[in-house]
Amino acid sequence: MSAYFRPTAKVVSATALGAGLAYTGYRYWNTTHFYFNTAHAESLPSDSTAALKKMDWKGFTELKLVQAEMVNHNVKRLTFALPDDQSITGLSPITSLLTRHTPEGAFIPVFRPYTPVSDNDLAGTVTFMVKKYPNGKGSGKMHSLKPGDSMKFKPLHEFDYKPNQFSHITLIAGGSGITPLYQLTRSILNNPADKTKLALVYANNTEEDILLRKEFDELAQQYPDRFQRLYTVSKLSSSTDGQVQQGYVSKEMLAKVMPHKLKEANTKVLVSGPPPMVEAVAGAKGGFGWTQGSIGGILGELGYSKEDVHKF
Ligand SMILES: Cc1cc2nc3c(=O)[nH]c(=O)nc-3n(C[C@H](O)[C@H](O)[C@H](O)COP(=O)(O)OP(=O)(O)OC[C@H]3O[C@@H](n4cnc5c(N)ncnc54)[C@H](O)[C@@H]3O)c2cc1C
Structure with missing residues (x-):
């Protein structure tokens, strides 16, 4: 260390705080940058039932859990209500829904994708099967939800598929x-x-x-x-x-x-x-x-x- 620069305790802690914030910002940007750049709103297929309302996926949409049941020792089937019983997700395959939540006491939100197992033209609800990982931030949150609790979702298109594209x-x-x-x-x-x-x-x-x-x-x-x-x-x-x-x-x-x-x-x-x-x-x-x-x-x-x- 140079004899001309003797850092005081204040300088050291300010530098450490700055580095910490920079790292946190970098991690936050890394996570959100990927997801926000890959997630995009879906358009309904032209032959979909016109009477059904498509979800508004411009940003994250909050949905209420209506049913939760364990299907084996670590997987839960979770059903969320769409805004009304005429709404459908209208997602095209293969699209997952990115969840977002901020754990209590944390600064950085957690983003995790889960893929609906209910049909994309099903009216009124959307269902997921979620496996719980020990200390899993996303799966732990999903498993902790009780009917009436909400979670935020946004589409994340994973793979473009057109009918008859492959034999x-x-x-x-x-x-x-x-x-x-x-x-x-x-x-x-x-x-x-x-x-x-x-x-x-x-x-x-x-x-x-x-x-x-x-x-x-x-x-x-x-x-x-x-x-x-x-x-x-x-x-x-x-x-x-x-x-x-x-x-x-x-x-x-x-x-x-x-x-x-x-x-x-x-x-x-x-x-x-x-x-x-x-x-x-x-x-x-x-x-x-x-x-x-x-x-x-x-x-x-x-x-x-x-x-x-x-x-x-
Ligand atoms: C496109 C896409 C769709 C997905 N759809 C579903 C879905 O429908 N249902 C579902 O249950 N999951 C799905 N996942 C996985 C899900 O997004 C999370 O990665 C998973 O729930 C673990 O996140 P976590 O925050 O609970 O665990 P973390 O906090 O990220 O990790 C906790 C611990 O679990 C371990 N772990 C994390 N993920 C895995 C893994 N895949 N295999 C083995 N060990 C692991 C970690 O190493 C760590 O030790 C999907 C992932 C992708 C990319």
């Missing part, structure tokens, strides 16, 4: 990463004009963790020529019904549900799950999770390129 889509999900893929599956299969074929490989720790299984099984029964699914878990229970495989997502599992000629033109693979699973299947995302990164993992070995794959 086949392979969906690879882990845990609560299933929700964006469920939204797309329902929107494709419920659209009679969309002929896209879908295959799902869904990995979890245990059978109890498999979310929306009844819903996926019903879709597979309803559309046997267009939708196949394969569930796999790390730990099989003794009472397994035999429909679930054991182990991490593998080349062999993908070969069972992907097009026979593994890399066909006009196919897409969507991968959504915890970072270690995404990395093993498709290579790690880049830029601390903000960019797609290069293709690696199983899909890399199978010859898939960056254009063929989207990582959530």
Whole structure:
């Protein structure tokens, strides 16, 4: 330290405070900059029911929780009321809703996206399935809400999809990463004009963790020529019904549900799950999770390129 500059206690604490505020501002900007730049208001599809009012998504919209129930040991199904019973979210797939709340005593708001599992043209309510993480700021807040409590939401468009854009889509999900893929599956299969074929490989720790299984099984029964699914878990229970495989997502599992000629033109693979699973299947995302990164993992070995794959 220079002999000409002897900082007083005041100078030291002012510098520390300045650095602290600068860091806080930087973190706040980093979080909000990403979300505000990617989130944008949705427009209704032209064939939507004209009588229904679309939500006003210009900013964050406050919605009241009307129902909450645990669906397994750590996942809650949360239903929020839209402004009136004629409102629909009108979101196009795949769009999540970014939540915003400021924890008590904190200065920086917390932003986390959750993907509706209710249909985007359902009037009156919107429903999410939220997995609680230990000390999770976003999931902890969502799980703490009681009917009558509110949360702020804003659309965050994740992936552009146009009907019949691809001939086949392979969906690879882990845990609560299933929700964006469920939204797309329902929107494709419920659209009679969309002929896209879908295959799902869904990995979890245990059978109890498999979310929306009844819903996926019903879709597979309803559309046997267009939708196949394969569930796999790390730990099989003794009472397994035999429909679930054991182990991490593998080349062999993908070969069972992907097009026979593994890399066909006009196919897409969507991968959504915890970072270690995404990395093993498709290579790690880049830029601390903000960019797609290069293709690696199983899909890399199978010859898939960056254009063929989207990582959530
Ligand atoms: C587009 C998109 C859609 C999403 N939709 C849903 C949804 O519908 N339902 C849902 O439950 N979640 C969804 N998520 C995840 C959600 O946004 C949060 O990341 C998640 O709830 C954890 O946030 P947190 O604040 O509770 O945990 P944090 O406070 O961020 O982290 C708490 C602890 O949990 C660990 N952790 C955080 N996230 C994960 C993870 N994914 N896998 C393993 N460990 C983790 C952290 O390492 C940390 O130790 C979605 C994410 C994205 C990007």
